[in-house]
Amino acid sequence: MTTLLTETGVFTIDANVSGEELWLSPAAAESATGWVLKEEGFCRGPLCVPISPTIKTELVSNGNINISDFWRHMNRPILHDESGEVWVLGESAADRTAQLQSLEAPDFTLPDLQGKFHSLAEHRGKKVFLCSWASW
Amino acid sequence: MPVWQKIYNEFKDNNFIIIAVAMDSRKGAPDKWIRDASPSYVSLIDREHHLADLYNMVNVPQAVWINEAGRIVRPTETAGAYEAFRYMELATGAVPENEAQKAKQTHRNYYAALRDWIVNGDDSHFAFDAEGARTHIPTMTSEMALAHVKFRLGQYLLKTGKIKEADLLLQEASRLHPDSWTMWRQWSKPMESGLAAGPDFWERVYALGEKRYYPLPDMEGMPE
Numbered sequence: 001m002t003t004l005l006t007e008t009g010v011f012t013i014d015a016n017v018s019g020e021e022l023w024l025s026p027a028a029a030e031s032a033t034g035w036v037l038k039e040e041g042f043c044r045g046p047l048c049v050p051i052s053p054t055i056k057t058e059l060v061s062n063g064n065i066n067i068s069d070f071w072r073h074m075n076r077p078i079l080h081d082e083s084g085e086v087w088v089l090g091e092s093a094a095d096r097t098a099q100l101q102s103l104e105a106p107d108f109t110l111p112d113l114q115g116k117f118h119s120l121a122e123h124r125g126k127k128v129f130l131c132s133w134a135s136w
Numbered sequence: 137m138p139v140w141q142k143i144y145n146e147f148k149d150n151n152f153i154i155i156a157v158a159m160d161s162r163k164g165a166p167d168k169w170i171r172d173a174s175p176s177y178v179s180l181i182d183r184e185h186h187l188a189d190l191y192n193m194v195n196v197p198q199a200v201w202i203n204e205a206g207r208i209v210r211p212t213e214t215a216g217a218y219e220a221f222r223y224m225e226l227a228t229g230a231v232p233e234n235e236a237q238k239a240k241q242t243h244r245n246y247y248a249a250l251r252d253w254i255v256n257g258d259d260s261h262f263a264f265d266a267e268g269a270r271t272h273i274p275t276m277t278s279e280m281a282l283a284h285v286k287f288r289l290g291q292y293l294l295k296t297g298k299i300k301e302a303d304l305l306l307q308e309a310s311r312l313h314p315d316s317w318t319m320w321r322q323w324s325k326p327m328e329s330g331l332a333a334g335p336d337f338w339e340r341v342y343a344l345g346e347k348r349y350y351p352l353p354d355m356e357g358m359p360e
Contacts, residue, residue: 005288075278077285081293082301088292090285093276096192100211100273103266105202106190110157110180113170118178120155124206127254129154131199131215132187133137135165136321136332 004032005088017084022068029065033089037065049074105130137197139216139247144177147254151204157182159196159318161291165330184291188318189284192274195317195350201253201263209253209263211273213353216246222341222349238359245357262355272354283313290323317349 002015002022011032016023030036034044037060041050051059055073059066067089071078077090099106105128109119120128137156144154154177158166161183170179187193191200191212199215202208218239220231231239253260264272290305306323313319320340321332341349352358 003292005292010292077278077282079282079285079289081289081298086289086292086296088285088289090281090288091189093278093281096190096276096281097273099190100192100208100276101270103208103269105200105206105208108186108190110182110186112178112180113167118155118180120202121206123153123155123178125204126151126153127204127257128202129140129143129152129199129250129254130187130191130202131140131154131156132159132193132196132318133156134159134196134318134321135162135169135330136160136326 002084003086005086006032007089007091008032008034016064017080017087019084020068021066022078022080022087023061023064024067025064029067033067035067035070042070138173139243140177141173141175143247143250143254144175146251148176150254152254153178155180157187159185159188159193159322161185161294161322184288185284185318185322186288188316189288192276192280193318194274194313194315201250203258203263207266208269208273209258210353211269213272214350216243217350218242218352218359219349241357241359242352246353246355249355249357279312280316283309283316283319286312287319 001012002017004011004013004015013024013028013032015028024032026037035042036044038048040048042048059070059073068078071089074092075094076092078087079090080087105120107119107121109117111117120130140154140156144152156175156177157180158170159182160166163183166181193212195214197215197217198212200208200212201210220235220239223235224231249262253262257263286305286309290302290309293302293305303323306319310316310320310323321337324332324336325334326332327334
C-alpha cells in the first residue's frame with residue numbers, strides 16, 4: 001500500500017510505484033486528488049486541462065494513470081520518501097497565487113484541542129479574524 | 137493572546153469570529169497554552185502548517201481579515217507585533233524606551249484598526265477594496281511551494297519515526313523558503329523553555345540586517 005498526502009488529506013491506496021513513477025487507478029486518482037480523466041482532458045471540478053494524444057499515451061496505460069508525470073506536466077511539486085511508500089502531491093505556486101488573487105478565502109479544515117474538526121466555511125456570514133500563533 | 141479574547145468578548149454578538157491557529161507540529165506543544173487561555177473563540181491546531189501554505193504565512197502572529205462573503209479584505213500580514221526584542225540589551229534584557237513605545241503603538245493601532253473593521257465592515261478604511269487587497273498579497277514562488285511539500289513530507293515522516301530523513305527534509309524546506317520563520321523555528325531544536333530562541337535564532341535574526349523580522353502592515357498609525 002502507498003500513502004498519498006494531497007490537498008484533501010491522507011490516503012492509503014493500492015498504487016503501482018516504479019522509481020519516479022506513481023500509477024493509480026482512475027478511481028484512486030479521483031478520490032485522492034480530485035482529478036478525473038475525461039474526453040476533454042484531465043478535469044477537477046469545472047476546470048479541465050486538455051491533454052495532447054502524445055502525452056495521453058504517456059500518462060495512461062492499461063486503464064491506469066501516471067499521476068506523477070501528470071503532476072510534473074502541470075508544474076506541481078511532487079515528492080516521495082526514500083522507500084517510495086509515501087508521496088506528497090502538492091499545489092503549485094501558480095495555483096496558490098490564483099486562489100489568493102481571486103480574494104475568495106481558501107477553505108481549510110483543522111482540529112481543535114479535543115480533536116473536533118472545524119472549517120472556515122462554517123463561519124460564512126461572519127467577519128473572520130484568522131490569526132496564527134505558536135508555542136515555540 | 138489575551139487581546140484576542142478581549143476583542144472577541146466585545147464583538148461576539150456582531151457577526152464576528154476569531155479563528156486562532158497554532159502552527160505547532162510537536163504533539164501536545166500548544167495544549168497547555170490553549171488550556172490555560174481556554175479561549176471561547178475557535179482555537180485550532182495545524183501540525184503540518186497547512187494554513188501557512190494556503191495563505192502564504194511566514195511567521196506568527198500573522199492574520200488575514202475575511203468579510204461576511206468570504207472575501208479577503210486584508211491579506212496575510214503581521215498581527216500587531218513589533219520586533220522590539222531586536223533592540224534588547226542582551227545582558228540586562230532592557231529594551232530602549234523608544235522601541236518599547238513603538239511596540240505599544242503597533243499593537244494599539246493594529247487592534248484599533250481591527251475594531252474599526254468589525255464595526256464598519258467593508259466601509260472601514262482599513263478594509264482594502266479588491267484591487268488594494270490583491271496588491272497586498274505576498275508573492276509565492278515555486279521554491280516556496282516545494283518547501284511546503286518538503287515540510288509536509290518531513291512532518292509525516294517524523295510521526296512515523298523516520299527522524300533522520302525527516303530532519304533533512306525540514307532543513308531543506310527552510311533553505312528553499314528562507315523568509316519562513318515558521319518553518320525554521322519549528323525545525324530548529326527548542327530550548328528548555330520550548331522556545332526556539334537559542335544562539336542559532338539570534339544569528340538568523342542578525343543576518344536579517346535591514347530587513348524586518350515582523351514587517352509592519354501597510355496601515356495608518358504604524359511606527360516609522
